Each structure stands twice: as C-alpha cells, then as structure tokens.
Amino acid sequence: MKAQQKQIGAPMNRVDGHLKVTGAAKYSAEYELPGLVYAVLVGSTIAKGRLTSIEAKAAERAPGVLAVVTHYNSPKVPGYDTAGKDPSQPATVGGPIKIFNDDKIRFNDQPIAVVVADSWERARYAARLIKAQYAKEAHQTNLEDNKPQAFLPTSAKKNPKSPMADYQRGQADAYKTGAIKIEGEYVIPTEMHHPMEMQSITAHWEAPDRLTLYDKTQGTLATRRDFAKEWGLPEANVKVIATFVGGAFGNALHSWPHESAAIIAAKVVNRPVKLMLTREQMFTQVGYRPYTWQKLGMSATPDGKITAITHESIGQTSTYEEFTESTLAQTRMMYASPNLTTRYRLAALDIGSPIWMRGPGEATGAFALESAMDEMAHLLNLDPLEFRLRNYTDTDPEKNRPWSTKFLKECYKLGADRIGWSNRKLKPGSLRDGEWLVGYGMGVGTFGAHRGGAHASAQLRPDGTVLMQCATTDIGPGTGTAMTQIAADTLGIAPEKITFELGHSDYPQAGTQGGSSTVNSVGPAVQQACLALKDKLRELAGAQNPTFASAKKEDVTLGDKHLSLSSNTAARVPYSDLLKQAGAATVTVEAKPGNEGQQYSMYSFSVHFAEVRVHELTGEVRVSKLVSCADAGTIINEKTAANQMKGGAVGGIGMALMEHARIDDRFGRYVTKDLADYHVPVHADAPNIEVAFVNQPDLKVNALGTKGIGEIATIGVAPAIANAVFNATGKRVRELPITPDKLV
Amino acid sequence: MNQFQYVRATKPQGAIDAVAKDPTAKFIAGGTNLVDLMKRGIMTPQKLVDINRLPLAKIERQDKGLRLGALALNSAVANDALVRQHQPLLALALNAGASPQLRNMATVGGNMLQRTRCSYFYDLTMPCNKREPGSGCGALEGINRMHAIFGASDKCIAVHPSDMSVALVALDATVLVSGPKGDRRIAFADFHRLPGDTPEKDTNLEAGELITAVDIPDGPFTKHVHYQKVRERASYAFALVSTAAALDLDGNTIKAARLAMGGVAHKPWRLTAAEQSLVGQPATEASFRRAAEVAMQGAKAFKHNAYKLKLGPNTIVQALRTAAAA
Structure with missing residues (x-):
C-alpha cells in the first residue's frame, strides 16, 4: 500500500469551504x-x-x-x-x-x-x-473623567500573585531617574468586534x-x-x-x-x-474592546540597553462585572529590563460589559510598549530593530525560567528581508513617493501558548471512513480542516475519509474557542483518539487474527476495506468482519497538558513590519505593504494559518487607522451605530499581506508542537503602523485610530 | 412592520398625482436610503409610489449639453461614454461615492434627495430638528466631527452626504422637475437648502414635485478635472471633506475654474469667490493656496471638526493640483 501523503503542514482546502460558499452551511x-x-x-x-x-x-x-x-x-x-x-x-x-x-x-x-x-x-x-x-x-460613560476613581481589580486584591496585581522587579518607577528617558500616554478607544454574522x-x-x-x-x-x-x-x-x-473575534x-x-x-x-x-x-449587547488609557515610561543607557520600564493602564469595565485583560503582560516579559513596574486598574462605567476582542489586552498593551520602543530607539538614534535585538532575552525575565521555544530573532530576519527594512531611514520624513510620505515601522506581538484539556472521539465505520467528534467550535480559523489533517496523518488515511464534527455540546468535551488555544488543546486529543482507535482496531482484529494481537498499534494500517499491518501486509481483517462482531469501534480520549507550563514559559511570537504612505496634504494613511512573521510552532495548515494571520493583520489595520466607537456622554449612548459610522477596513485598505512562519515545533506545548496563531496575528500590528506613520511624518500619534484629522 | 401602500406608477403624471394628493406618500426609486430610513422608523410613509418604470433613465445629448434622466443609475452615468467625454468630473465624483452595489441601485434623482448621515438624525431617542422639528440639535453640543463648517444654523449643523451633487453644483447643472403646478427648472445651486430655522426641509422641491432630469451645460471642463475625497478609509465611506475642481487652462494660465466642496455644509458648497480668484492666474501651488484661503472665508468650526479648517483648504489645493496635472 502506498504511503499517504503527509497532511500536516499542507495547504489543504477547507473541509467546509464548499458548504460555506454555496450557502449550505447552517448558521x-x-x-x-x-x-x-x-x-x-x-x-x-x-x-x-x-x-x-x-x-x-x-x-x-x-x-x-x-x-x-x-x-x-x-x-x-x-x-x-x-x-x-x-x-x-x-x-x-x-x-x-x-x-x-x-x-x-x-x-x-x-x-x-x-x-x-x-x-x-x-x-x-x-x-x-x-x-x-x-x-x-x-451616569458615567467617559473613562477619562473617571480615572481618579480607578481601582485595583478584586482578583488582584484577593491574590497578590494574580496577573492583574501590581508587579515589580528591581526598583519601582526607576525610569524616572534615568538620564535618557521617555514618557507618554496612550489611548485605545472602544472597538467593536463586528463579525460578519x-x-x-x-x-x-x-x-x-x-x-x-x-x-x-x-x-x-x-x-x-x-x-x-x-x-x-x-x-x-x-x-x-x-x-x-460566522466570525466572532471574542464577542x-x-x-x-x-x-x-x-x-x-x-x-x-x-x-x-x-x-x-x-x-x-x-x-450594545455583545461586548467590545474596552477604552483603555495607558502611560508608559522607559529609560535606557546610551548604548541602547533598557534600564527601566513602568507601564500603567486603566481599562473600562461595567458596573456589574469586573472585566480584566492582560494589557501589561507583554511588557513584563518581552525585554530584558532589570527594573520593571506595572499597575493595572479598572474604571467602572454605565455601559455594558466589555469582552475580549482578538489579541485582547495584549494588543492594547503592545500599542503602548511597541510605540515606546520606537520612541526610545528614535531618541537614541538607533534602528528600532537593532534596539530590540539589544534588549532581546533568551529566558523569561518575568518568571526567571526558560522559554519552551522562542524564534523571535528568526521572525525579525524573515520580516526585515521581506519588507525591505534596509530602505528605512533613521530620520523621519526622509522618504517620498510623489505627494506621499513613506515610512517603515515594526511592532512585536506575543501571546501565551495556552493549552487545556480536551476530549475527542473517533469511530471507524464499515465503509472504512472515520467519524470524529469534539464539542469545540470553529469561528473561522478552519478548526475542522486542521483536525482532519492531524487525524489523516495519525491514522494514515486520506483526509477525504475523515469527517470531523464539532460545535455540539453533546460531543466529547473541549474548551471554548478563544485565546489561540484550540489547536494546542484539541489537536493532541484528536491525535491521541486516532492512536487509541488504531489500538482498539488492533485489539478487535486480534480476536480474529492472532498476528494483530501481538502487533504494535503504530503498525496498524487502515486500508480501503480492511485492516492490515505495516510489518505484515499479509495479515488482513476486513472492516465488515471486524465491525460485525464488535458492533462499532469507537474510542473517546482525553488529552491534558502536564506540568510543562510550570517549567517553561510558553509563548507564540510575531513581528509585523509595515510600509505606509501618508498624504502630505490630506493626512490619509495607506498601508502599502505589510509583512507578518510568526513563531507559532508547527503550522498545521499553511493556507488556513496564513489566512488567519492576514485576517488578524487586517484587524490591526482597523485598530490603527479607523476603528472607534464613540459615545455621546450626555446621553451615555453610542453615536456610531452602524458600519457606515463605525469603520472597519475594506479591501482597498489592505495591501497584499505577506506572511512567513518559522515553523519550528514546540514539543513542550504538545506532541504536535503547535503554539497558536489567532492573537499574535493582531498583536503588534497597530504599533507597527503607528511607528511607520512616525517614520514617514515625524508625527507621533499616541491616541488611536490615526485618522486624517490627527495628521493634517 | 409599519403598514404602507405600494403602487407602481407607469406615467409621470400618475406618480405626481399620487404623491401630490397624499402628504404621507413618497416616491421610491433605488430606495438605497429611503428603505434604510423606513427600517429604522425615521421615515414612515403610508404610501410608496414606485417610479422605476417611468421612462426617465436616458442619458442623452441636448442642445449644448447633456441631459441625465432622473432614473439613470449612478453606475450607468459614471460609465456613460457621453458623460466621460463631456463631463468627466461627474464620473469621478460618482465613482467616489458608496459602493458598486449601491451605485447599481441608486438613481440621479435619489442621490440628490438622500438625507444627511448625521448620527443624531438616525437615532429616534436623540434630539434632531431635522427629524423632529423643535426637539433640538443633538450634534451642536455633541459629537460633531463630521459636521458643517459653512452655512450651519443653531437648529442644524448636518451636512449633505452626496458626492455627485458636489460635481453637479460645480458644473452649473439645472434640475428639471414636474409637479402639480406644471414643470419648472431649478438651478442646482438653489436646489438644496441651508438649514436655517427649517432644517426638516432639505430641498426646495414642493409637495408632489418629481425630478425628471438634470441638465448639464457643455463647458470647457473636459480635461483638467478632479474629485478629491478625503475619508477615513480607502473606499466606501462618507467624505470628511471633498472637493470637485475643474480648470480651463490656456497653457499654464487659468481661463476659468469651477470649485465646490462636500462634507462641509447642509448643501453642496459652491466656491464662486475662490473660482474668481483663480481666473487669469497661473496654475501654481501659490494660486491654489490663495484660492483655498478665499474658499475658507466664513468657515466656522464646532468642538470636534476644527480639523476641517485645515483639511478643507488642503483638499482644495490637492484637487486643483491634480486637476491641473490631469
């Protein structure tokens, strides 16, 4: 029997693509x-x-x-x-x-x-x-007015080790006494998820x-x-x-x-x-990315070593729920600053509760951190990429432990080559294309490679096809497709023979699709369910043919109509016989992470490089080129993964240039109430986005080596664009979005 | 849903009669704005008179000009060979508006009659003198970054959203209407109104009057034209500010100029003084900048739209620059 083509990594088309484009998929x-x-x-x-x-x-x-x-x-x-x-x-x-x-x-x-x-x-x-x-x-609907009433989240009050608690390493607020320092306030307005569905x-x-x-x-x-x-x-x-x-982005x-x-x-x-x-x-009904105020101070040595960072933030929540997010997480672990202080606070407003929106707090925080990195590089007259390399860390400075894997330097290299970073001039406003000022910027993103326990089932049917089920959902990344590829490789059968069903609470349990964790969590469950199925089939076959009883499960080969062994192709048991006796062959397994998460710091990393054009008279910004590179572990599907990166980058363009939900505080009511008032990017706003993956497995996260893509696709995009706007114009916009009125 | 009667008119006079005698009746053509307003409960006509079957969709040559039938689709006008040959500025303005899908539905007459996109007009719970006379202007002290810098009143600071109308006012178009009292012609510049004390009235059309056509006289503006629209994304957004510019050049000397702005007033805003300031001048950045300064005389900003005082003149300069180079 000919070996099956390897599916993991292949740019396989979506298993439900036809259903979706023909309208047969039921929402x-x-x-x-x-x-x-x-x-x-x-x-x-x-x-x-x-x-x-x-x-x-x-x-x-x-x-x-x-x-x-x-x-x-x-x-x-x-x-x-x-x-x-x-x-x-x-x-x-x-x-x-x-x-x-x-x-x-x-x-x-x-x-x-x-x-x-x-x-x-x-x-x-x-x-x-x-x-x-x-x-x-x-009523109170304006965060700026309510900053004095901002409070420490209850979770942090109860647990000083909570990620929402105040954090300090080295000396508190040490940047203030630094000789070379910057300080700035940054604002991200309320943004709305607005998926198509x-x-x-x-x-x-x-x-x-x-x-x-x-x-x-x-x-x-x-x-x-x-x-x-x-x-x-x-x-x-x-x-x-x-x-x-039909899309969700967290809502x-x-x-x-x-x-x-x-x-x-x-x-x-x-x-x-x-x-x-x-x-x-x-x-008004299904959450939003909360309006967030941030202040970031940073000091550095003349040769470009960061000596201290203080990053504070106040995020919006409702009066009836304390919504928190990891706005300050990236600042604590990304750069090797010996002194570091973070303070996270909430302001409760008379607006419905926020909810995580793609990239969530990390994307908000990265706007401040990665803008500040650019500001400091400019002050030091250093290339921003070189400045980041001088502060690169090979171990996690927050938890003092090794990374599971970190290939961020590789990402820098991939991206810098593709964007043509060497064209960038240190001095802002140096490059022009006719009436358009041209600039380059970069922004880094990171997100925890989260993994939870998950169950999956696998059933062999008499016709040699396999039905798999899991309660997880697919909000658009192509979960069913990726899982089919993992199952195809593990079972050694063609993906067309596998049906992966999801999105039903009666199916084997799995976590919510969020936090870039689905492939990390469900992938291993699928892999193990497939191995368990092989073993179960071997056992069933063993009752009819003793050669199977003593065989290894890895040797079990699923043919078109019969089970055989790779070590002994003469040994065959037809599925019809196998299943007639046993009724059905179904396995359900659970795959759980071990304690790797306590030994290693596990993160996905990304870097985004933007080339922008800013019109000298109208202040319009066009992203003319965007390159997103990710260290996301093993890539299960090159096509859907790249698609996910591009979608996240488009979300980042929206965040950088147009998304802004405005409230008239007199009425406590949004004045942006439709997609004519609340702008998201249209095709013409997105350049051809180039994506590159390091594609190195992280076997500490799981046996597949995946780390997750969803969030890092967006985190760091907005500051890359803001930094490119600075490089083009010399204007530093610290309050998103960067609309023409701020540049004219 | 709100119950309403729907009738399809086969003759212009029938349509006019149906609307003239029923104050709750409205004409409907493409419906790209009216249907939205009805869905939201902002306009609640009891009767819709569908005029799509009326023979008013022709685009044709007239004596010394072009005649656009009121029912000609925005996309048909924008792609029409006569329009592109004689009035390329109009084609540019049309293509800067809305999306291809909307342009395939929207008509010339309907485009002129679209209502403002002011957020307060669209929210039934907020004050708006245009929607509910006497309730106040929500935008005046509210979020007014999209609002007028010219011709506003303390009753209304909304802007007219059409791109097409900005080109038509610049091109000295005339609106042809038929009504219960017969036919009349309205200069395009007099078609839309400033808000004054009656912002509920967008135009000078009288009850039952039907737009049948728009005439555009031939002019020398067949080459050096540009429609510059500044918006918050690359496509499919209303203008922060827009400018229609047309120049008649003799060498580098400006023989005649036409200028109008969108996104700045309750009506498409013709800039005749700025046009005059360009006549006889060289087509240079300095001339354009001076014209832009003239254009901005009398502009007044509110809390969030002061940027238009700078973006406005810059957009004029950019439009003139591009027109001159075209």
Whole structure:
C-alpha cells in the first residue's frame, strides 16, 4: 500500500469551504423549527436609573404578538438568586446580567422588554410601540473623567500573585531617574468586534426541564454551563448547537442578555423562539474592546540597553462585572529590563460589559510598549530593530525560567528581508513617493501558548471512513480542516475519509474557542483518539487474527476495506468482519497538558513590519505593504494559518487607522451605530499581506508542537503602523485610530 | 412592520398625482436610503409610489449639453461614454461615492434627495430638528466631527452626504422637475437648502414635485478635472471633506475654474469667490493656496471638526493640483 501523503503542514482546502460558499452551511439564525416564533428586544433609552413604568398594551394588541415580557411579568429565573454574586469572577463565568429581574438600568439599550410574535417583522413593529418611563440618575460613560476613581481589580486584591496585581522587579518607577528617558500616554478607544454574522439564538424548551439552544457561541460547553446554571438544570438537560459560527473575534465568549431573553421568551410562549440581534444592537449587547488609557515610561543607557520600564493602564469595565485583560503582560516579559513596574486598574462605567476582542489586552498593551520602543530607539538614534535585538532575552525575565521555544530573532530576519527594512531611514520624513510620505515601522506581538484539556472521539465505520467528534467550535480559523489533517496523518488515511464534527455540546468535551488555544488543546486529543482507535482496531482484529494481537498499534494500517499491518501486509481483517462482531469501534480520549507550563514559559511570537504612505496634504494613511512573521510552532495548515494571520493583520489595520466607537456622554449612548459610522477596513485598505512562519515545533506545548496563531496575528500590528506613520511624518500619534484629522 | 401602500406608477403624471394628493406618500426609486430610513422608523410613509418604470433613465445629448434622466443609475452615468467625454468630473465624483452595489441601485434623482448621515438624525431617542422639528440639535453640543463648517444654523449643523451633487453644483447643472403646478427648472445651486430655522426641509422641491432630469451645460471642463475625497478609509465611506475642481487652462494660465466642496455644509458648497480668484492666474501651488484661503472665508468650526479648517483648504489645493496635472 502506498504511503499517504503527509497532511500536516499542507495547504489543504477547507473541509467546509464548499458548504460555506454555496450557502449550505447552517448558521445559528438559519434553524427552522416547527412552531417557531420570533423575538425582538426593546432597549432602555437611558444609561442609568430605574424603570418607573412600561406601557406595553399597544404592543400586546398588535397583530401577531404572542407575548411581551418585562420585569413586571417575567417568569422567575431560578438561577438569578445565586448567579453573579462575585463580580470578580472572570466574565465568562459571571454569566449574563439578570435581565427582566428588576427595574434597574445599568446601561443604555439594556433590554427592558422582549416582544414575541409570529413573524420577525411583526415583533419588530410591536417592539416600537412599547413606551417606558424612567427615573434617570446621573451616569458615567467617559473613562477619562473617571480615572481618579480607578481601582485595583478584586482578583488582584484577593491574590497578590494574580496577573492583574501590581508587579515589580528591581526598583519601582526607576525610569524616572534615568538620564535618557521617555514618557507618554496612550489611548485605545472602544472597538467593536463586528463579525460578519450577527448574534442569533433559537431557544427551544423540548420539555419543561430540557432546553436546546441553536446559538452563536465560541464555547458550546460554556454556554451550556451558564444557562443550565441560570435555569437550575443539570447540564445534561441543556443542549447547545453551534455547528457554524460566522466570525466572532471574542464577542461570543460570554453569555449575553439576548440569550437569556430568548430563553425566557420561549418559556413564556412555550414555543421555540428565534432572536436575532440587529447590527445596531451589536454595539450594545455583545461586548467590545474596552477604552483603555495607558502611560508608559522607559529609560535606557546610551548604548541602547533598557534600564527601566513602568507601564500603567486603566481599562473600562461595567458596573456589574469586573472585566480584566492582560494589557501589561507583554511588557513584563518581552525585554530584558532589570527594573520593571506595572499597575493595572479598572474604571467602572454605565455601559455594558466589555469582552475580549482578538489579541485582547495584549494588543492594547503592545500599542503602548511597541510605540515606546520606537520612541526610545528614535531618541537614541538607533534602528528600532537593532534596539530590540539589544534588549532581546533568551529566558523569561518575568518568571526567571526558560522559554519552551522562542524564534523571535528568526521572525525579525524573515520580516526585515521581506519588507525591505534596509530602505528605512533613521530620520523621519526622509522618504517620498510623489505627494506621499513613506515610512517603515515594526511592532512585536506575543501571546501565551495556552493549552487545556480536551476530549475527542473517533469511530471507524464499515465503509472504512472515520467519524470524529469534539464539542469545540470553529469561528473561522478552519478548526475542522486542521483536525482532519492531524487525524489523516495519525491514522494514515486520506483526509477525504475523515469527517470531523464539532460545535455540539453533546460531543466529547473541549474548551471554548478563544485565546489561540484550540489547536494546542484539541489537536493532541484528536491525535491521541486516532492512536487509541488504531489500538482498539488492533485489539478487535486480534480476536480474529492472532498476528494483530501481538502487533504494535503504530503498525496498524487502515486500508480501503480492511485492516492490515505495516510489518505484515499479509495479515488482513476486513472492516465488515471486524465491525460485525464488535458492533462499532469507537474510542473517546482525553488529552491534558502536564506540568510543562510550570517549567517553561510558553509563548507564540510575531513581528509585523509595515510600509505606509501618508498624504502630505490630506493626512490619509495607506498601508502599502505589510509583512507578518510568526513563531507559532508547527503550522498545521499553511493556507488556513496564513489566512488567519492576514485576517488578524487586517484587524490591526482597523485598530490603527479607523476603528472607534464613540459615545455621546450626555446621553451615555453610542453615536456610531452602524458600519457606515463605525469603520472597519475594506479591501482597498489592505495591501497584499505577506506572511512567513518559522515553523519550528514546540514539543513542550504538545506532541504536535503547535503554539497558536489567532492573537499574535493582531498583536503588534497597530504599533507597527503607528511607528511607520512616525517614520514617514515625524508625527507621533499616541491616541488611536490615526485618522486624517490627527495628521493634517 | 409599519403598514404602507405600494403602487407602481407607469406615467409621470400618475406618480405626481399620487404623491401630490397624499402628504404621507413618497416616491421610491433605488430606495438605497429611503428603505434604510423606513427600517429604522425615521421615515414612515403610508404610501410608496414606485417610479422605476417611468421612462426617465436616458442619458442623452441636448442642445449644448447633456441631459441625465432622473432614473439613470449612478453606475450607468459614471460609465456613460457621453458623460466621460463631456463631463468627466461627474464620473469621478460618482465613482467616489458608496459602493458598486449601491451605485447599481441608486438613481440621479435619489442621490440628490438622500438625507444627511448625521448620527443624531438616525437615532429616534436623540434630539434632531431635522427629524423632529423643535426637539433640538443633538450634534451642536455633541459629537460633531463630521459636521458643517459653512452655512450651519443653531437648529442644524448636518451636512449633505452626496458626492455627485458636489460635481453637479460645480458644473452649473439645472434640475428639471414636474409637479402639480406644471414643470419648472431649478438651478442646482438653489436646489438644496441651508438649514436655517427649517432644517426638516432639505430641498426646495414642493409637495408632489418629481425630478425628471438634470441638465448639464457643455463647458470647457473636459480635461483638467478632479474629485478629491478625503475619508477615513480607502473606499466606501462618507467624505470628511471633498472637493470637485475643474480648470480651463490656456497653457499654464487659468481661463476659468469651477470649485465646490462636500462634507462641509447642509448643501453642496459652491466656491464662486475662490473660482474668481483663480481666473487669469497661473496654475501654481501659490494660486491654489490663495484660492483655498478665499474658499475658507466664513468657515466656522464646532468642538470636534476644527480639523476641517485645515483639511478643507488642503483638499482644495490637492484637487486643483491634480486637476491641473490631469
């Protein structure tokens, strides 16, 4: 039998690509159930205060309306009594706020009612007929005004070793006494995830104590856990289905009010209820990257050695949840500064809770750190790449332990060659292309190579195909494709023979898709499930042919119609015989990390190089070239991995140049409410993005050697562009986005 | 949904009659703006009179000019050989607007009649005199980075979003309308209004009046033209500031000039004084800069749009520079 072509690393097409481009892939809003009815949310029009009345009669009498649910008539949600007692729990554990539970308004557009009708149009019409009266209270929606009230997160108060706690090595704030120093304040405004697919849920009470949710979520099990808890049900009674997710970037990492509303509505009308958010509601219901203020001071020796860094940040959270993110993590471990201080604080505003947005806090923090690196290099009259090399660390200066692997220098080399870094001039404003000023900049990114436990199952079917299942989701990176490649190599069969099913809470357990951890976690489970299947087949075959009984599982070969051994091709057992006797051959395994995470510091690394053109008169910025290089361990699929890097880079262009959700603080209400006001990049904003991978396995993370790509694709892109703008113009923009008004 | 009646007109007079006698009726052509406004509950016509079947989509030569039928699609106009030959500035402006999909739906008449994109106009819970006269102007003391620097009033500081109209006002176009009282011609510069005390009125069209065509007189502006649009991304965004520039050059001497700006006022903003300042001058950076200074006289900024006082003249200079070199 001819050896199978190696699939890991190959640029295999997406296994679900055809389904997606033909519209056959079913997203959460596309499930039609018998008796399905539609729900539309009504939001508050004040940011803080109390509801004094809701006039719902006109809506109730409107054609097709089945119910209007408010806090006056909502059924009691059993879990409301116990949920969310501890605001310091991570947001994903805190669950949604308790809507329709009391008269309190905590943010503008907070759901105050849900209207259920026999069509979506009728529900929407009736929703507009609802009038509410409020007792308004003074609200706070501006972080800058609330900096004096910023506080240490509860998690840090409880645990001084928490990554959110104040950190110090060497002397505190030592940069202040440095002879060569810089200091700057940096702002990242609120940014919105805005995936193509808007949030949607169909809630179906199949029995009074059995709930099925067709839901947009990044974690079928997290959603199951949250709503089982909210309704006091055993988790086994809740089913969550998210077969396809049309992008999320983090906004489906949390359980949100609209999900609770749909479930409550379905309970009230005792029919399946579909609730789809509008694009406008995507601004208020499903989180955002929080507005974050940062201050960074740095000192260095004349020969370019960093002597101290202090990095402080204040991030926005809501009044009812303490959302935290690792804004200062990269600063603590990236450069070999002997003195280092970080302080992370929160400011609670009367706005809905934030949620991690791609790259999350690390991307925010990297904007300050990597901008500051550029500022210091400029002050020292050093090439910024050379400055970074002089402060490169071969061990983790934060945890004082070795890296599992670190090939960042290799990334620098790959990227510098591709962008043509040697064209860069030290002096800003030196290069021109007609009316356009040309500049080059770089930014570094890093993110933990996180791995969690995960289960996967593998089943051989009589026709020689293999069905694999796992509860993980695929929000777009191509998880099913990568897993199929891993399974194909491990089983030694063609990928076409493997079906990888995911996105269902009944499948073997796996974590939420987030934090660049899916391939690191699920990949090993798939690999081990495939090995376990081989062993199981060997064992089954052994009952019919003793040669198999004594063979090694690695020798087991899966042919088209029969099992054989690579060491003895004459030994064959047809699948039909094998499975007739045994019924089915299914294995489910769990793969867990060991204690490598305590011995090594495990990170993915990236560097982004940007070439920009800034118009001398209009201040418009065009990214004319972008090169992203990553040390992300083994690359499972060259094509989908590069695609993920490019998508992250485009997100970085948005962050650098246009994304900005604006609130009118007088009303505590967003004025950017659609994609005409809130800009994300269009094709014309993205150059041909070049991607290069070091592709060296990190076997400390897992046996596949993967480290994760999702976050590092974005982290460091925005400062690379900001630094290139400085190099082009001599103007340092520390408040994103870099729109023409800031450069003209 | 809001119930409304839908009728399809087959003759212009039928359409005019249907709208003239029903104050809650509206014409609908491409619907690229009206349908959005209806979805959001900002406009709630009880009757839609679909005019798409009316024979008003021709683009043709008239005596000494071009006639654009009111129902000619934005994409059809932008790609029309006559337009490109005689009025290339219009083609440039059209292609700077919206997206190909929208240009394939939007019509000449509808483009002129699109409503402002001011965020306060679009949020039913916020004050807006244009949407709800007497409720106040949310933008005046609010987030006003996109707003007017010319011709605003304390009732409204919104801007007109059309790119096409900026070129048409520069090119001395005339709007042809038919109404219950008969036909009339409106100079393009008089078609849109400044907000004054009645910002709810965008234009000087009277009830039931239907735009049937736009005439553009032939002129010498067939070569040295440019539409410079500055926006926050490379495509598919409304202008921060835009400038339509057209020059008639004799060697390097400017014989005639046309200039108008978008994104700066409640109407497309013609800059006649700046045009005059260019006549007889050499087509140089210094002349352009002087014209830009003239153009900006009387400009007044609000809290967040002061950048337009600098971006405005720079955009004019850039437009003139590019037009001269074209």
